[in-house]
Amino acid sequence: MTTPSDPPVPPARSSAARPGRKLGPVVDGVGSTHRAWLDPMRGKYLTSGLTLNELGTRVPLAKSKLSELLRGAGLYPRWSIVHSLGQVLDLPQWPLQRLWQQAARDAHKTPDWIKNSNGKPVLTRSGPPLDHGAFRELVADDYALYAQTFLDDQLRDTAVADTFDALWLSWDDALSSHDTRHFAWQVLRTCVMSRTLHLDGRPELSPAVFDTVALRDLVSESDRVGQVEESLNAFRAISRLPDHQLDVIVLRYLHGMDAERVSSLLGASLATVRSEERYAVQHLDSVLCPPTETEGNTTP
Template structure:
């Protein structure tokens, strides 16, 4: 007879409750399939639970956990020999939800999301969480385990890079309004 599985520690349960939805939304944007995203995120949380005492010794639990999530997503993408599904999933999610502004032309949004997908990893993550998923700077920072200043710095660099790539005027005034 096997003994019952004990409940996860309370701090793990709190961590799970706080970050599960953000991880799931992010994984879905990257993987493009809900079932795959759910399986990936659940496997990340199982891995974190199995090593929870060691996870708690990390300088930043959030940063460590986020790196486990990124690694799981990257491994899944390598196994399916594919690239991120961001272009497709973010475009249609953005149109459906209309989080920031109404997109004038689907064609131009495809170009924007394709350009976002080409950003360096951390810049892309910040832009996706902040502007596609609509999370606050504080939530993005907590989710990634970095400071709000780091998030703002990534947003600034990403906006400049996107403006250059898309051939649009870069405006620090507009950026200041949207980052907050």
């Protein structure tokens, strides 16, 4: 007589083979602070192998409402539901709650609504992964310098804090990406640009003009006015550069970083940084120092 063996464990169901209706994309108009926690949550769901029906047995919300939440549709969700969904999907609760609160404020929810919708607040703060903490210590000061180019002190601090919370939520994705530094820089850029004033689709750098070294060293009021005008013209030209060139110029010239440091910060090769800088400088020279009519008509 033989003893029956344990039945084989069925293979995990891949997200591609998930039965039922496919989750739709995030709806238009969802703000970047909302997406800071929504995108990692969607990513966790899509790789979990769970269906919306199965998720609905663990979270007190109808399948249609879960679909809306995961697409950013409908009303902004209460924390009690986001908290429950985050627990099922094994998302760290502290950064999830902080990003949820920030997005609620950006959605013009009142302090009372935010407080009353908490349901299950996170009472204790758990620490991020050790390598996340080490990465933060390495780049936090440089991230703040970049953010300060576009934002005042309060918004700068908020953007940088949101960056590291969003990275905490998606840290596994960051580590599995082709370059963690590049992944993290895109998160920072999104957090900063979502709070930056834009003109004709391009970010405004003008607040930084009054903190330039040249202005701080000037004494004459007439010199100061002239320098302001010159700096404003330069900042307008810089703001119209393509995104990669803009970042390189901001870090290299407004903050004096060497090319190697910029390469490490952006997660881009040194050759790429130097190429972007070269093209950007050529463009700025053509805009700020165009050839005069006499120069253009000079004959040999």
